[in-house]
Amino acid sequence: MSENRTDVVISGAGPNGLMLACELARAGIRPIVLERLAGPSGEPKANGLVGPVARVLDMRGLYTAWGGLSDGPQPMPGFVFGALRMDFTDLDPNPLTGLLVSQPELIEKLLALAAELEVDIRWGHEVTGLRQDGDDVLVTVTTPDGPLELATRYLVGADGGKSTVRKLTGIEFPGSTNDSHISRIGHVTMPDELRTADGGIEIPGAGRFQPAHNRVERGMFIFAQMPTGTLMGVMEHGAEPVDEQAPMDFQELRDAIERVLGVPVPIEPPTGPGPFALRRIVGQNTRVAQEYRVGNIFLIGDAAHVHSAIGGPGLNLGLQDAFNLGWKLAAQLNGWAPDGLLDTYQAERRRSAERTAMQSLSQSVLVSPGPEITALRQLFGELLRNPDNVAYIANLMAGADIRYDTGDEHRVSGYLVPDFRLDTGQRVAELLHSARPVLLNLTGEPWSEHLDGWTDRIDLVNAISPDAPAAALLIRPDGYVAWATDSPVHPDDPGLRAALNRWFGPARSLAPVR
Numbered sequence: 001m002s003e004n005r006t007d008v009v010i011s012g013a014g015p016n017g018l019m020l021a022c023e024l025a026r027a028g029i030r031p032i033v034l035e036r037l038a039g040p041s042g043e044p045k046a047n048g049l050v051g052p053v054a055r056v057l058d059m060r061g062l063y064t065a066w067g068g069l070s071d072g073p074q075p076m077p078g079f080v081f082g083a084l085r086m087d088f089t090d091l092d093p094n095p096l097t098g099l100l101v102s103q104p105e106l107i108e109k110l111l112a113l114a115a116e117l118e119v120d121i122r123w124g125h126e127v128t129g130l131r132q133d134g135d136d137v138l139v140t141v142t143t144p145d146g147p148l149e150l151a152t153r154y155l156v157g158a159d160g161g162k163s164t165v166r167k168l169t170g171i172e173f174p175g176s177t178n179d180s181h182i183s184r185i186g187h188v189t190m191p192d193e194l195r196t197a198d199g200g201i202e203i204p205g206a207g208r209f210q211p212a213h214n215r216v217e218r219g220m221f222i223f224a225q226m227p228t229g230t231l232m233g234v235m236e237h238g239a240e241p242v243d244e245q246a247p248m249d250f251q252e253l254r255d256a257i258e259r260v261l262g263v264p265v266p267i268e269p270p271t272g273p274g275p276f277a278l279r280r281i282v283g284q285n286t287r288v289a290q291e292y293r294v295g296n297i298f299l300i301g302d303a304a305h306v307h308s309a310i311g312g313p314g315l316n317l318g319l320q321d322a323f324n325l326g327w328k329l330a331a332q333l334n335g336w337a338p339d340g341l342l343d344t345y346q347a348e349r350r351r352s353a354e355r356t357a358m359q360s361l362s363q364s365v366l367v368s369p370g371p372e373i374t375a376l377r378q379l380f381g382e383l384l385r386n387p388d389n390v391a392y393i394a395n396l397m398a399g400a401d402i403r404y405d406t407g408d409e410h411r412v413s414g415y416l417v418p419d420f421r422l423d424t425g426q427r428v429a430e431l432l433h434s435a436r437p438v439l440l441n442l443t444g445e446p447w448s449e450h451l452d453g454w455t456d457r458i459d460l461v462n463a464i465s466p467d468a469p470a471a472a473l474l475i476r477p478d479g480y481v482a483w484a485t486d487s488p489v490h491p492d493d494p495g496l497r498a499a500l501n502r503w504f505g506p507a508r509s510l511a512p513v514r
Contacts, residue, residue: 189269
């Protein structure tokens, strides 16, 4: 059985695949999403978003709608790196923001958004073969009704760390595997008398622990109070081998916690409707795909990179892949992408993954057992008393230390646009709700008649703001600044025209300004 040619097929209906589908749908592209599971997974994995991705969600109007503050993402007062606490009180700017939302809840919200945007999601459809044929990718799919062949202009693998799309495309996945530890985590019920007034817990015979990661001599102890309930877990070094295919029960979690802490902990299985986490991860892979694009096949999310979950970087990295690729694919399909635009996806996002792999491996070392690591932690803790070092680590964890090569040397170009309020009362994030590029003119002189030829794809906003970081900003749909100037330039400025052509293609015939 075969279908007519479609524009985009996305393999995987996890958060990254669904977000990419929604980004494409906003731009008028109707992707098909294939998911091998019969329905949405209720397995709790990630428990929140950490990093600039919360700001990008705000740029689509999703942050507040999904439970965030009405004024947009606010900087975190502190965080942990390798179970070492960092105080962000004096950190300005502070790049780490977040949103507490469990992965099942996130998927539920994305499915509702996808339904609004009329995205075609096909459950029980598994990609089992593919080949590139000229400008098309021919995808073989196993479905409940038998085999199907889809012809698509572009195929995106958003199908996880064991990505079938990556393997069938022959993309190498270099990196490392650490088999020295086993991680176990789950929702628990525990006595209230263990809780401390500052939100931590005190376990007799083991000590007092704060929420998040706590390094102990036998491994790492994890405790967190989430909207979904109390999470508790351990990373155990030198653990007895287990059958990875055998299901994990609650007693296995209880026993592992006792081995790591050295004392029994009075925990019981969670109660209520769930879903509840109960997971075992043997070892840790840290890998980054050699290529994010081969012909008309792309990788995003865990299909492109896997790493430790410590510090919660996964969704920040994967969802920003989706935002980055989404507008570029849409530009290509809508006929206005300049030459080479799609190639910038790998150039921009692979470096982010390499940095995340580096810092997550570093954190894994810092939570390992042994007197040498204890000494290293003491030294690292002293380094984190220096505000400059705290800022460096915060930017590294957020991915805010990476500057995209936009061809413009202004201090804010190549970075996520700062959020500030305009004289209209709007925040900059609100200008990007439509997922279109924005030319924000803050010179005080209206430019209304000077964007002819680009108004079919770019919104011109004339405003003023005392908090603006530049006199004018050209902002990409993913929130990154493509061009900026401090001078009250004329809209025919050669630098602006070059940036418009580089990122959004040549001017077309005259059209009225929106």
